[in-house]
Amino acid sequence: MGDGPILKLVQPPGPATESPPPPATRGGPRGKRADQRAKRILSIGGGKGGIGKSLISANLAIALARRGKRVVLIDADLGGANLHTTLGLDLPRRTLSDFILRKVERLEDVVSPTGIENLGLVSGALDNLEAATPKHAQKVRLLRHVQALDVDYAILDLGAGTHTNVLDFFLISDHGILALIPEPTAVENAYRFVKAAFWRRVRNVSQVFGYEALLRGVMDGASFRSPVELVATVVERDPEAGANLAHQLAAFRPRLVVNQVRSPQDAEMGHAVVAAWRKYFGLEMEFLGAIDYDDEMWRAVRHRRPLLIERPDAPAGRAFERIAERLLLADAAGLAADPA
Amino acid sequence: MKRLSDQTLYEIIEISADAPKEEVERACDRAAATYGAGSLATYTLASAEETALLSSRIEEARAVLLDPGARARYDERIGVRPATPSPEPDRPPGPTLVPTPARAPWPLPEAEPTTDQPRPISPGLPVVAQSSPPVEPGAAATAGPPQTPLAGLAPAPPAASAPSTAPAPAPIPLTVPAAPGPIALTRTVAPILLDREVVAPGELTVPDGSAWTGEMLRRVRESRGITVQQMAERTRITRHHLENIEQDRFTALPAPVYLRGIIVSLARELRLDGQKVARSYLDRMGAGTDGQPGR
Numbered sequence: 147m148g149d150g151p152i153l154k155l156v157q158p159p160g161p162a163t164e165s166p167p168p169p170a171t172r173g174g175p176r177g178k179r180a181d182q183r184a185k186r187i188l189s190i191g192g193g194k195g196g197i198g199k200s201l202i203s204a205n206l207a208i209a210l211a212r213r214g215k216r217v218v219l220i221d222a223d224l225g226g227a228n229l230h231t232t233l234g235l236d237l238p239r240r241t242l243s244d245f246i247l248r249k250v251e252r253l254e255d256v257v258s259p260t261g262i263e264n265l266g267l268v269s270g271a272l273d274n275l276e277a278a279t280p281k282h283a284q285k286v287r288l289l290r291h292v293q294a295l296d297v298d299y300a301i302l303d304l305g306a307g308t309h310t311n312v313l314d315f316f317l318i319s320d321h322g323i324l325a326l327i328p329e330p331t332a333v334e335n336a337y338r339f340v341k342a343a344f345w346r347r348v349r350n351v352s353q354v355f356g357y358e359a360l361l362r363g364v365m366d367g368a369s370f371r372s373p374v375e376l377v378a379t380v381v382e383r384d385p386e387a388g389a390n391l392a393h394q395l396a397a398f399r400p401r402l403v404v405n406q407v408r409s410p411q412d413a414e415m416g417h418a419v420v421a422a423w424r425k426y427f428g429l430e431m432e433f434l435g436a437i438d439y440d441d442e443m444w445r446a447v448r449h450r451r452p453l454l455i456e457r458p459d460a461p462a463g464r465a466f467e468r469i470a471e472r473l474l475l476a477d478a479a480g481l482a483a484d485p486a
Numbered sequence: 487m488k489r490l491s492d493q494t495l496y497e498i499i500e501i502s503a504d505a506p507k508e509e510v511e512r513a514c515d516r517a518a519a520t521y522g523a524g525s526l527a528t529y530t531l532a533s534a535e536e537t538a539l540l541s542s543r544i545e546e547a548r549a550v551l552l553d554p555g556a557r558a559r560y561d562e563r564i565g566v567r568p569a570t571p572s573p574e575p576d577r578p579p580g581p582t583l584v585p586t587p588a589r590a591p592w593p594l595p596e597a598e599p600t601t602d603q604p605r606p607i608s609p610g611l612p613v614v615a616q617s618s619p620p621v622e623p624g625a626a627a628t629a630g631p632p633q634t635p636l637a638g639l640a641p642a643p644p645a646a647s648a649p650s651t652a653p654a655p656a657p658i659p660l661t662v663p664a665a666p667g668p669i670a671l672t673r674t675v676a677p678i679l680l681d682r683e684v685v686a687p688g689e690l691t692v693p694d695g696s697a698w699t700g701e702m703l704r705r706v707r708e709s710r711g712i713t714v715q716q717m718a719e720r721t722r723i724t725r726h727h728l729e730n731i732e733q734d735r736f737t738a739l740p741a742p743v744y745l746r747g748i749i750v751s752l753a754r755e756l757r758l759d760g761q762k763v764a765r766s767y768l769d770r771m772g773a774g775t776d777g778q779p780g781r
Contacts, residue, residue: 378489411722418519422528422532
């Protein structure tokens with residue numbers, strides 16, 4: 147099985163850059179039409195556990211479904227899945243393990259109804275250890291099927307940590323959402339996660355464009371704390387490769403959600419992280435919004451009911467609505483700019 | 487994507503080069519809060535060296551950009567305002583513009599709290615001002631290189647330009663108002679003034695450079711017509727803390743690391759310079775006993 151990179155590439159800047167053509171891995175499984183794919187893949191990660199990734203995934207999914215989008219929520223927290231509980235469902239009969247172990251052919255076959263219109267769930271609750279740690283080929287197959295889902299949004303709830311499985315799901319997404327709570331532990335893990343994802347993208351880009359030797363030469367004996375330094379050094383050796391690298395890396399643009407906000411200062415945290423990321427790492431992040439710390443939230447969790455179903459008017463519920471709106475706006479703008 | 491050390495002071499504090507003074511000030515405060523040591527947003531993202539570098543550049547921005555004369559020279563040097571005919575990146579050898587009037591708003595140095603002292607004196611700062619012989623104003627006006635160099639602002643040491651130009655090589659600022667005493671370095675680094683505060687008519691004004699006591703904070707608050715309760719609601723600082731701050735009950739206050747943020751928000755709500763008030767207050771508190779009427 148080829149350990150080829152799983153990567154979303156952006157168009158090289160302008161006609162000037164004659165880069166080797168990216169090996170498009172877009173085709174759907176089993177001869178499906180390539181254009182039949184989830185319009186947008188959204189993943190929620192953040193490094194640390196217990197920061198609300200599942201709740202954010204579930205409530206964003208509901209908010210989007212209620213706006214008439216067809217949404218499938220995929221519990222990609224293999225080994226720690228509990229999205230069905232968040233949604234108040236019993237353990238679905240079919241789960242991701244049936245797909246990973248090829249008991250069923252298509253990902254569609256394991257999509258369970260949620261009782262919410264336009265929203266389906268792929269549960270990741272796996273009893274099978276082999277399925278919980280999929281091999282590379284299994285992961286690639288899963289990613290291809292996610293891309294090929296005939297829905298408007300596929301939302302991946304990622305596990306904690308910085309395992310390459312988690313990072314690859316994050317990198318393949320149109321919107322990689324970084325979840326954070328205003329605590330040093332979460333901040334630390336978030337930066338570790340997002341840096342790990344970034345350097346994996348560097349590796350992927352270099353594999354795809356054949357920059358490995360170049361990068362190895364550049365990185366040999368030097369350690370680069372930030373992309374700024376790396377790109378600057380590459381440009382010195384190979385301006386064209388440097389320009390393309392900068393372009394590919396600039397496409398790495400996580401979207402930040404700050405959860406469990408208890409004060410206006412906490413809410414400002416989102417802007418501060420975006421600014422600090424730009425200042426020290428030289429890359430962009432987009433602050434999608436803050437979610438209030440809300441007792442209604444844990445009450446809803448206790449009742450095994452999604453907040454947006456129980457109390458859409460609660461502060462946290464309204465925050466989810468705002469974030470969903472912002473995502474839709476970003477996508478509308480993106481579609482207008484890039485009708486492909 | 488530019489390295490921190492390559493960014494202009496405007497890029498460092500993230501404003502445009504034509505931003506007014508008030509905006510510069512706000513941006514400095516914001517940058518210090520966002521990127522400074524102890525900021526949650528930079529935790530584990532930046533190394534200690536990076537944080538130190540950025541902090542010193544923010545202070546440099548504060549010192550340079552809030553001083554109209556220094557700012558004009560800086561702008562000229564980085565070429566954002568090509569007012570002079572020669573757009574060389576380095577300072578032109580001839581003292582083409584000596585922004586004399588800009589000297590006026592210097593604060594009285596001796597009134598400045600000494601804590602301002604260790605701020606951005608760059609290693610390259612020429613110390614000529616202290617040692618050079620007095621020069622008669624006329625000569626200095628025509629020949630002296632531009633004013634007292636500020637941190638990071640003096641790529642060409644004055645000595646280098648001296649031979650080519652001038653009868654009077656001494657780069658003493660010509661309008662030094664206060665006299666013979668050591669031309670204090672604090673002057674070049676202490677443009678943080680209370681006069682930047684917006685003082686509405688009828689409101690209490692605060693003398694420059696005074697040390698901030700709880701009593702003064704209380705008076706300012708009362709002069710602004712804000713009750714403790716209102717202040718607590720606006721700043722989300724508890725009444726308890728507010729009262730302890732105003733009564734200088736140092737031992738009852740939270741640790742300095744928290745207190746700094748509390749005082750900064752309190753001072754901002756009073757439209758004071760948050761950083762400065764916090765520094766002054768914490769210094770006094772660190773010193774221990776200085777004026778504790780409340781105890």
